[in-house]
């Protein structure tokens with residue numbers, strides 16, 4: 341609710357979204373079936389599901405990398421179906437930060453060079469101020485002293501912190517994290533999720549984490565399960581209780 345008592349508009353609003361692809365034998369594969377999802381600024385949403393259930397497909401749609409086959413999607417007040425490809429790419433660069441399981445840092449570039457890469461495509465202010473902005477982000481993730489270090493000299497947790505700094509350097513309103521702890525040990529993964537949660541909250545962004553790790557999902561305030569392309573909210577209390585019961 342906002343100050344006037346009205347329900348706040350979702351930053352991303354998917355209604356009855358489907359994604360269908362045509363296979364070589366002319367059969368249709370229904371990857372997403374009638375997905376309803378509202379993501380609000382300040383939310384931390386987790387989507388869990390087994391391999392092949394459609395998680396990457398949903399992430400690609402949320403990240404404006406792909407479009408629904410049917411249904412409606414509103415992104416920051418604009419119907420996505422009305423956006424041209426190049427406008428979609430611009431909105432993506434300015435409004436969405438991506439974090440991947442394998443960090444996807446550029447080899448042979450320093451931590452700072454990696455972090456400032458998105459600023460090369462930003463406004464003049466972002467472009468010319470990129471080193472100062474990048475350093476500030478690296479300091480926020482606790483790696484100011486490693487600005488000149490290349491990724492292969494950093495630990496997995498440190499590489500993911502650099503990737504977080506890079507994802508957040510243009511102050512995106514939506515952060516999409518795809519198995520962000522998948523390549524990290526449990527303790528490092530928890531520290532990375534703590535950091536991601538804190539920075540997303542401080543930056544006033546929405547965080548959507550796609551994961552098969554129930555420990556990671558348990559941190560989110562809103563949880564969904566994706567099962568064969570069908571998205572359903574999971575019962576928060578029951579899920580938490582179940583997670584505690586299995587020692588997660």
Ligand SMILES: Nc1ncnc2c1ncn2[C@@H]1O[C@H](COP(=O)(O)OP(=O)(O)OP(=O)(O)O)[C@@H](O)[C@H]1O
Pocket residue numbers: 361363369371389390391392393394395396397398
């Ligand atoms: N363009 C495509 N053409 C044909 N099949 C596709 C296409 N995109 C996805 N699929 C199939 O749709 C299903 C869902 O794919 P998706 O990559 O979204 O799953 P996922 O939940 O992310 O899986 P994982 O966790 O293993 O990465 C899979 O069976 C995949 O092979």
